[in-house]
Amino acid sequence: MRSKYIIYLTLGFFLSLVSYHISFAAYSAYSSKLNSIIPASARKNSKLGVVVKSLISKKKIFEYNSDTLFIPASNQKVIVSTVALSLLKSNFRFKTAFYAGGEIKGGVLHGGLYVKGYADPTINTEALRLIAMQFKQKGLTQVNGDLYLDDSYFDDLNYPIGWKSEWRDDFYSPPISALSLNYNNLEVVAYPSKNRSRVVVTTDPRVPGLKITNSSYLRKKKNSIKAKWAEGREEIIVSGRLYTYSKGVRLKLPVKYPSLYFGRVLKHELEQQGITISGQVKFDTVPRWANIYHTYKSDRLDEVVGEYNKKSVNIIGENLIKTLGAEFIGTPGSWESGRKIISLFLKNIGIKNGFKIVDGSGLSLLNRLSPNALADVLEYAFQNKSVGLDFITSLPVAGIDGTLKKRFKDKEMKGRIVAKTGYLKNVRSLSGYVFTTTGDVLVFSILSNGLGHEAKKFQSDLLAELVSCCEG
Template sequence: MRGPSGPRTQARWPFLLAVVMLAVAAVLSSAPRGSGATVYDARDAALRREITKVFADSRVTASTAKVGAVVRDGSTRSRIYLRGADTPLAPASTQKTFTAAAALGRLGAGYRWATDVYAAAPVGAGGVVSGRLYLRGSGDPTLLERDLTSLASALRSQGVTRVTGDVVADASAFDDVRYNPYWSTSYASSYYAAQVSALTLSPNTDYDAGTVIVTATPGASTAVLPHLTVTPASAASHVRLVNRSRTSAAGSATTIAVSRTAGTNTITVSGQVPVRAAATRKWVTVNDPALMAGRALRARLGAAGIRVDGTVVRGTTPKARTLLARHSSMTLAQLLVPFLKLSNNSHAEAITKTLGARSGQPGSWASGTAALRAYAVAIGIPTTGLRLVDGSGLARANRLTPNQLALLLDKVQRATWWSTFRAALPVAGVDPVRWQGGTLASRMRGTAAAGNLRAKNGSLTGVTSLAGYVSGADGRRYVFVMMSNYSGTSPRPVEDRLGVLLARWRMTNR
């Protein structure tokens, strides 16, 4: 129904239109953004100009580089700067933020992995387990040899004295594809690309599951070969060390290297370690981690005074069974610290396959990455261009857009577990390296970003990325992402320049 149109009404129209336009502009400047047209807050114009100057760096503008970036206000969610924000790029380890967030959202901060010891029937007279003893893993990437010692002690305290059958290593909670088909085969010996198994051991509290540490101690003279040992000690029955190293003259360089022959547990140690030098340690992956864990349990049973008549085999636990002992892992919240601070790939893949196992089938990369994608959809992240084939970002086939990563970082700030997520991120310029600063401990030292910027970095040959949070000089929190795929000079220094700029920025006219 049309209203009055007399002179008084007509005179009010310009005023009313101006009011409406101002109101719409205010809503657009503060509302959460989708993937439509970009609307910026005019108060950020000066900061946007400074960021533009940072990205004028030749390492960013080179034709051999694809660089995407997003900067957002961490509270109002307004966009401050965009560059190639919807371009799918290989993320490297910044992808771990997706894996960590999905784990907290789907499993919960208090989630623990169980490693169980079963028998087919209750312990018999005289403490005899008739038949096989089953060691069943559920994906714990933090299981240590000492945890198996505790399981053996628990059995001994129940009066177990003998096992008449084999020790069965049960890794059936995950599928049998232990090495991701998208990973380069050249990685196979490297600690960062260990085989992923539902039953696996870590050699120490860095929790590099599926690896052993080879220690080379120099001989008393150059005529004596270095002495080699392996950690955990029980792994000595699982691997075969080939010593091609030598003791070199005092003062010479240490050049010890280790490699594992594909499909075997033959580990070759080469290079040199000088007389009177400190022992050197090298991490190397193992083949069939579940079998190594089973052999370790058998050794610990023997040390506890429990005789095992059989050997160690792989298999599955029968449905009719008796639980004899259980080890529970640290919580997921606790695991996030070594996972994100140290950028631990084995943790990412164990989490991914665990998420996949929630479907009721053995955890796999297919089901696990489908769960990661489903989590993105559930929290409202557009998935155009998204491709995940592992949980760690090690595979070069992964693709994320800067916008997708920024949206994730923005949305998790409003989750109940955000403080846990934030605390686990590496911190720029802070020691000690491993448990506070993590992989960013040596970056942005002595700047406004040191002790302030919390982010996940990523690095592969031709890939560098940084994504996280930083507070400006006025306390304003920023969400930022920078992702680069390049074939020339690395744009990584520009990541630091961006972080420092945001940390020093003070917004005026707020």
């Protein structure tokens, strides 16, 4: 909230500068200066695209391949978060609904307990523990039936097109479901036994029914321990070396079956509160005759989007794009329906081309954006009173937080750049705003594919110039 307040004051200050004026000659001089720092390797082909525009004068200061389409990586999140805040609104909350499939008498539910997920990407083990405690406070002691999981709010596809198959073993690209838990990740925890004779392995959270095969061992050498899923089985294989005097390690893995993961951990948390479930964890849609028993709601969307953009949490974007499809076209939400909503929104605000939307995170190698399209969305967000502040404060701030915390820390740049980063192999992107020392507000987009180490240096060189634009 503090950063939002500070940026609110900053925006108010900049927007009050009605007398601000920079000559055309000054802009032209800066355009030539910026053109001179483009790497020679980028001039040989279309590896780099840039656009810079003043939001005060409405003039373009610089552009280079600004209509060329690039793989945007996480700059895709600029598009998805702007559309989500515009259509779902900042006060939107994801929900998870619990239904009683029978009569409750004397603390006993005579029937199944149903849980329907509406795509909350932020729900975690602590939230399930809180829910279990609330059930206990309501007097529930026993469920004479099964725990039913309803994930029908989304379709059955867990991955979008354009994700590499090998990414499915990485925590940042988990499967997507309307019932999510812990960003659909779990941690394998390994530590030496008390007598330092073996490696003890468990998971956080504990998942009943999950098999762990442990062949790891202790040695007075550097850790080489690793964990992976067994092929085609619900089993985690732990192998390698753990340092004898290690305090323990945590290895993060994406789960294979997110809804089932949610259900098993929920059942465990209920039982920890003394609420027994006689049946099993199963899948079924909530019957019409079931009665609502409890509803859990997430934080507001503006706070969720802050997590999404500052920390670049991919699952939030995938849940958002499918939620847009579910809310505005109908259930089950899908990547296809979400793409339609985003494309329609972009066209409605005047962006007719320069984009190909595939997923919500930017991981898909099939996404395409032009610098101009990104800059136009950033300009729209800045000028839209219902979206602007919530969107801008969701972005990383140079030298202060998020994925820009360790970048642009010089006194002249710190706090003046608010932007979304993007990174994939051979892809570097950075798009956002610059609050200049001269009182201007610039929107910029830098997209590069295949530029290598020069991409990051160019970003730094360009922004160092923009911070003082356009003196003289």
